[in-house]
Each structure stands twice: as C-alpha cells, then as structure tokens.
Amino acid sequence: xxxxxxxQFIEATPHESVLRLAQELSVPPIIARVLLNRGIDSAAYxxxxxxxxxxxxxxxxxxxxxxxxxxxxxxALEQNEKMLIYGDYDVDGVTSTALLKxxxxxxxxxxxxxxxxxxxxxxxxxxxxxxxxxxxxxxxIVAVDCGVSAVxxxxxxxxxxxxxxxxxxxxxxxxxxxxxxxxxxxxxxCPYPFKELAGVGVSFKLMQALFSHxxxxxxxxxxxxxxxxxxxxxxxxxxxxxxxxxxKAGVERLNATENIGLKALINVCSLQGSDLGTGxxxxxxxxxxxxxxxxxxxxxAVALLTSNDTDEAQSIACVLDAENxxxxxxxxxxxxxxxxxxxxxxDPVKDSVIVLNREAWHTGVIGIVASRxxxxxxxxxxxxxxxxxxxxxxxRSIPGFDIHAALTQCQDLMLAYGGHKYAAGLxxxxxxxxxxxxxxxxxAASRGRRY
Numbered sequence: 001x002x003x004x005x006x007x008q009f010i011e012a013t014p015h016e017s018v019l020r021l022a023q024e025l026s027v028p029p030i031i032a033r034v035l036l037n038r039g040i041d042s043a044a045y046x047x048x049x050x051x052x053x054x055x056x057x058x059x060x061x062x063x064x065x066x067x068x069x070x071x072x073x074x075x076a077l078e079q080n081e082k083m084l085i086y087g088d089y090d091v092d093g094v095t096s097t098a099l100l101k102x103x104x105x106x107x108x109x110x111x112x113x114x115x116x117x118x119x120x121x122x123x124x125x126x127x128x129x130x131x132x133x134x135x136x137x138x139x140x141i142v143a144v145d146c147g148v149s150a151v152x153x154x155x156x157x158x159x160x161x162x163x164x165x166x167x168x169x170x171x172x173x174x175x176x177x178x179x180x181x182x183x184x185x186x187x188x189x190c191p192y193p194f195k196e197l198a199g200v201g202v203s204f205k206l207m208q209a210l211f212s213h214x215x216x217x218x219x220x221x222x223x224x225x226x227x228x229x230x231x232x233x234x235x236x237x238x239x240x241x242x243x244x245x246x247x248k249a250g251v252e253r254l255n256a257t258e259n260i261g262l263k264a265l266i267n268v269c270s271l272q273g274s275d276l277g278t279g280x281x282x283x284x285x286x287x288x289x290x291x292x293x294x295x296x297x298x299x300x301a302v303a304l305l306t307s308n309d310t311d312e313a314q315s316i317a318c319v320l321d322a323e324n325x326x327x328x329x330x331x332x333x334x335x336x337x338x339x340x341x342x343x344x345x346x347d348p349v350k351d352s353v354i355v356l357n358r359e360a361w362h363t364g365v366i367g368i369v370a371s372r373x374x375x376x377x378x379x380x381x382x383x384x385x386x387x388x389x390x391x392x393x394x395x396r397s398i399p400g401f402d403i404h405a406a407l408t409q410c411q412d413l414m415l416a417y418g419g420h421k422y423a424a425g426l427x428x429x430x431x432x433x434x435x436x437x438x439x440x441x442x443x444a445a446s447r448g449r450r451y
Contacts (some may be wrong), residue, residue, distance in 0.1 A: 002009055009052065010170075012431075013033055013036045013037065013272065017036060017041075018032045018033045018036060019032075021035065021036060021041070021043065021046070023209040024043035025043055025046055025047075026398055030244075032125055034429070038255070040348040049240070049244070052244055052245050052248040052249075053245070054222070054243070054245060054249055057242055057245060057246075058192065058193055058194060058209070058242060059293050060205040060206070060208045060209035060212070061212075062191060062192050062193065062211075063183055063185060063190060063192040063202075063205060063210055064182070064183070064184075064189060064190040064191065064192070064262035065182050065183055066181070066183060066206070066209050066345075067203070068180060068181045069165050069167075069180070069181035069183055069209070069359060070206070070209045070210050070213045071208060072140065072163060072165060072180050072181065073140070073142070073165070073210055074210070074213055074214060076139070076140045077107070077109060079243075080261050081139045081140055082136065082137050082138045082139055082140075083111050083138065083139075083140045083141075083142065084111070084112055084113065084114055084136075084138045084140070084141045084142070084147070085097050085100045085101060085111055085112070085113040085114070085142050085144060085199050086113070086114050086115075086125060086129060086133075086141050086142065086143040086144070087113055087115045087122075087143075087144050087145060087146070087298075087302070088115065088116075088123065088124065088144070088145040088146045088199070088293075088298075089115055089116065089118050089293030089298035090145070090234075090235075090290055090293055090298075091143050091230065091231055091234035091235065091289045091290050092198050092199040092200055092232075092235040093115070093144065093145035093146065093232045093293075093298070094115070094144045094231075094289055094293065094298055094301045094302055094305065095227040095228070095230050095231030095234075095285045095289075095305065096116065096144035096167070096200040096203040096231060097113050097302050098224075098227055098301075098305035098306050099200060099203050099204060099224055099227045099228065099231075099301050100142065100144060100203055100206075100207065100208065100447060101113060101302070101306050102111075102223075102224050102227075102305075102306055103210075103211075103220075103221055103224065105306075105424075106220040106221070106223070107214070107220075107393040108115060110160065111354055112136075112370075113302060114132065114297075114438065115298045115299055115302065116128075116129055117296070117297065118293060118294065118296070118298070118364055121314060122363075122392060122425075122427065123146065123230075123304075123418070123425050124143075124146040124147065124149070124150055124153075124418065125141075125143055125146060125147055125150040125153040125154065125157075125164075126153065127153060130153060130156055130157045130162065130387070131160075133157075133162060134157075134160040134161075134162060138162055139161065139162060139163065140162070140163045140164075140165070140180075141157065141162055141163070141164045141165070141324075142163055142164075142165045142167060142206075142309075143164060143165065143166050143167060143168070144167045144168075144200075144202075144203045145167070145168060145169070145199030145203070146168060146170075146199075146420070147164065147166035147167070147168050147177065147179070147182075148166055148168040148171075148172045148176070148177070148182065148184050149165045149170070149172070149173050149175070149177075149417075149418040150166075150177050150180075151173075151175050151176075152168075153177075154177035154178060154179050154424070155177070155178060158178065163179075163180045163182060164177070164179045165179060165180055165181045165183070165206075166181070166182045166183060166184065166186075167180075167183045167199070167202050167203050167206050168182075168183070168184045168199060168202065169184060169185065169186065169197050169198055169199045169201070169202050169420075170184070170186070170199075170418055170419055170420055171184060171186055171404045171418075171419065171420050171421075172184060172188075172428055173408070173418070174186055174408075177379045183202055183205070183206060184202065185197055185202065185366070186420075191220040192372065193241075194241040194242050194243075196237050196238050196240070196241070196243060197222075197232075197237065197243065198231050198232040198235040198237045198243070199231065199235070199245060200227065200228050200230075200231030200232060200235075201228060201231075201232055201237070201242065201243065204221075204225075204228050204246065205359045205395060207221050208221065220248070220307070222253075223253075223258065224259070225246060225249050225250045225253050226250045226251075226254040226257050226259060227247075227259070227305065228246045228250050228389070229246060229247045229248075229249070229250020229251050229253070229254060229278075229281065230250070230254070230281050230285060230286060230289070230406075232246060232247050232250070233247055233278045233281040233282055233286070234281060234282060234286035234289075234290070236282075236422075240279075240325060247278065250277065251277060251281075254276050254281075255275065255276050259305065260307050260308060260310055260313045261303075261304035261305045261306065261307045261308070261313045261316070261317070262285075262305065263287040263313070264304065264307075264310070264313035264314045264316070264317040265285060265288060265289075265304065265317045265320065266285070267314070267317070267394075268288075268314075268318055268320070268321045269284050269285065269321070270290070271284065271285075285318050287324055287327075287418065288317075288320040288323075288324045289301045289304075289305075289320065289328075290324075291320060291324035291326075291327045292319070292320055292323050293364070294327055294365060294368075295323045295326060295327055295330075296323075296364075296366030300316055300319060300320065301320065303316055303363045303434060304316040304317060304320065314430075322399075327364070327365060330362050330364075330365050331365045331368050331369060334361055334362065334365050334366065334369045335369050335372050335373075336371055337358065337361075338356055338358075341356050341358060342354065342356065345357065348377040348379055351379070352379065352380070353379055353380045353381070353382065353406075354373055354377060354379045354380070354382070355381075355382045355384070356381075356383050356384070357383075357384040357386060357391060357430075358385065358386070359385070359386045359387065360385065360386070360387055361383065361384075361385035362385070363385050363392050363394075366383040366384075366385055366393070366394045367383075367394035367396065367423070367425075368398040369383055370382065370394050371385045371396045374396045374397070374398060378398060379398070380395070380396070380397040380398060380401050380403055380406070381395065381396050381397075382394070382395040384396075384426075384428065386430045387428060389427045390415070390427060390428070390429060390430065391427065391429070391430050392425075392426075392427050393425065393426045393427070393428065394423075394424075394425055394426075395407065395419070395423065395424040395426065396422065396423055397421065397422045397423070402421045403419065403421065403422065403423070403424050404417075404418075404419050404420050404421055404424050405421075407419075407424055407426060413428060414426050414427065414428045415428060415429065416426040
C-alpha cells in the first residue's frame with residue numbers, strides 16, 4: 001500500500017515583505033517571494049547566497065581543534081612519522097580519503113590509507129584496523145568521515161601509542177573520544193559558522209588549514225575540489241553557505257578535470273563532452289563509486305581517484321560499472337523481499353516507523369532499500385540484517401523525525417550506532433530486536449504523527 005503524502009503549504013509571505021526585498025534587490029516581486037519562501041529574508045542574505053566565489057570560504061581555523069590538528073600533522077611530516085588515512089566506504093568517505101592522499105602527494109608525501117571491509121568490519125574505526133596500523137608502526141591516524149563516536153577504538157589506539165585526529169561531520173554522541181584533535185562542526189562547543197559540511201568538506205577544511213600553516217600554494221589543493229563536489233553532492237548536504245561554494249567550484253572543475261580516474265569514469269558512463277552538473281554526480285557517477293564499497297572493497301574506488309595511469313584507471317572504472325549493475329540487481333531483489341516482509345512484521349498504515357529484520361540480507365544495499373521504502377510509505381525505516389546473533393542495520397528518515405535522536409533514546413539496546421538526522425547505522429544483538437522494534441515505534445509515536 002502506497003501512503004498518500006500530506007501536503008503542507010507555506011504560509012503566504014506578507015506583501016510588504018515581498019515588495020521591500022524586491023526593491024532592495026532590484027528584482028521582480030515573484031523572485032523576492034521565492035527567496036522569502038526559502039528563508040532568504042534579507043538583501044544581505046540574498047547577496048551572500050548568490051556569491052559563490054571561493055573568497056567566501058570561512059577561515060578553517062574557526063573550527064574547534066583545527067590548530068592542534070594542523071600542528072600534529074605538520075610535526076608528523078617534519079619527523080617522517082608513519083601516518084595513515086582511515087576512511088569510510090561510501091562516496092563521502094572515499095572522496096575524503098582520495099582528497100587527503102592527493103593533497104599530501106602534492107606536498108611531496110605518499111600517505112597510505114585504510115578503508116574497512118564493509119561486510120567484515122562494518123563502519124568506522126575498528127579495533128582490527130587499529131591493530132593493523134600498529135603492526136605497520138603507524139603513529140598518527142587521520143580518520144575521515146568517521147571517528148566521532150569511536151570512543152573505545154581511539155582509547156585502544158592511544159594504548160598502542162597511536163595518536164588519532166578525527167575529521168567527521170556526523171552527530172556526536174554524549175561522550176567525545178579522546179582524540180588529539182576532533183574536527184566536527186556539529187560539536188556543541190564548535191564555533192564554526194557553518195554546521196552542514198559533508199565529511200569531504202571537513203577534510204577540505206583540514207587541508208586548507210594545513211596548506212596555510214605550511215605556507216603552500218592553495219591552487220595545488222583547489223585542483224582537487226572536484227572530489228569535494230562529488231562527495232558533498234552524493235551525501236545530499238544542503239547546498240547553502242560553504243557547500244554551495246565548494247560544489248559550484250567543484251562542478252566547474254569536474255567539467256575540465258585533470259583527475260585521470262574521474263576522466264575514466266566519465267568515459268565509462270558515456271558522459272564525455274556533457275555539461276556535467278550535480279544530477280550527473282548524484283545519479284550516475286556517485287552510484288558507481290559507491291557500488292564497490294557496498295559490494296566489497298572500496299579501496300578500488302580510492303585507487304581509481306588517485307591513479308596516475310590511464311590504462312589502470314580505465315580498467316578500474318569498468319569494474320566499478322560492473323559492480324554497480326550487480327548492486328542494482330541485489331537492491332531490487334532485497335526491495336521485493338522487504339515488501340513481502342511488511343505484511344508480517346509491521347503495518348505501515350498504523351505504525352509510525354517501519355522496522356524489518358531478515359537473516360543474511362546484503363548489508364551493502366539495505367540503506368538503499370530503506371530509502372526506497374521511505375519513498376514508498378513515507379515512514380522512518382530501519383532495515384536489519386542478522387548473522388551469527390548480531391544484526392547490522394541502516395535507518396533512513398523523513399523531515400520532522402530525527403532518526404539519530406530516536407536511536408539515542410534506544411542506545412541501551414544497541415551495540416553501536418551513529419549518523420545524523422536523516423540517515424544512521426546501527427548494530428544490535430538479535431535477542432534485543434523485538435525490544436528495539438517496540439522502543440522505536442514508541443519513540444516515533446511519542447514524537448507525533450506529523451507525516
């Protein structure tokens with residue numbers, strides 16, 4: 001059964017406000033009304049919104065912990081310490097990892113990276129990954145698009161003599177990890193003026209600060225702003241403030257990219273000669289970068305984006321394209337299975353949230369399937385794949401229902417969780433699944449059926 005959405009109409013903007021803004025901006029009243037409907041309620045705000053030049057970027061040192069982060073990296077480079085970039089397997093994490101590798105390369109350093117294998121290790125910093133780093137005598141880990149919830153993992157790293165810099169954008173939990181520096185604009189104590197950067201955006205700010213500290217030419221960093229656009233657009237961050245600036249500059253760069261891997265991917269997608277925009281990123285390029293992480297090994301995507309070899313890049317791009325086709329097939333079959341389960345595990349008409357559980361669902365696609373169920377039923381949705389007594393889940397939500405906050409209210413039932421308002425991941429013991437379903441539905445009901 002497909003749910004009928006309830007339209008919510010914006011209240012009419014007072015006519016005098018429309019006329020005032022139209023006069024101040026010298027635009028027709030209809031343009032002023034559109035701006036006001038989008039919350040752009042002053043001439044200064046409007047002018048700032050339409051200024052998308054790179055000079056509008058904020059000072060990276062306004063971000064909490066940026067100075068100690070930069071000092072620690074600069075010291076590691078000077079002392080020839082062994083560093084490691086620890087990334088994530090989605091597009092945001094892959095582009096963050098590639099951005100740092102290319103930025104360090106432009107400074108004359110080859111820094112290795114590590115991305116956890118999704119099906120074995122799951123999301124974020126893991127004890128296994130940290131042990132591997134220690135075995136390689138790594139003394140500094142820079143975690144990108146992950147780490148803000150890794151309290152125990154970072155404590156373990158410190159015990160092994162490894163410093164960790166966290167470069168994340170997810171909602172922090174009640175306890176912050178004891179990292180050398182924790183960069184996350186969503187920290188409650190962070191004065192950074194823009195809170196909605198993607199992980200690759202925070203990674204860019206770190207490199208922007210490092211290049212300033214080392215007095216390096218920023219054009220070497222801006223050469224890779226196309227990666228920032230891809231990661232930001234794929235993560236569906238709001239295109240306002242710095243995101244708007246970075247994505248616009250990145251899309252322009254993408255249309256004339258020097259990145260051998262991106263050229264190969266554009267070629268495989270038959271997009272050469274096209275006027276590329278965010279739609280091409282979100283619906284064509286990003287799914288192929290995402291596919292290898294969902295199906296197994298995201299390191300191939302990093303290899304593509306950092307390749308210096310045209311033949312190698314073309315070969316990897318073909319692999320990404322093939323894996324994306326396989327991902328779509330698994331996605332479709334999982335979606336059909338989920339629809340069959342709905343009749344036995346929940347009632348999307350009566351229940352405020354959909355929670356489905358099945359053994360051995362492919363964890364690489366349950367997030368996509370959850371999004372498809374949200375689109376079909378307009379309900380916050382949690383899909384859990386169980387294996388050996390542990391369930392790994394993906395949650396997706398709708399405007400007005402903060403899924404991360406809802407999971408926080410059930411955190412005593414979970415092994416781990418993390419994310420933000422509209423998307424989150426979790427792990428749970430299977431014997432807690434029934435309690436979790438009840439708690440999730442109770443939480444949703446308590447927040448009101450506003451959808």
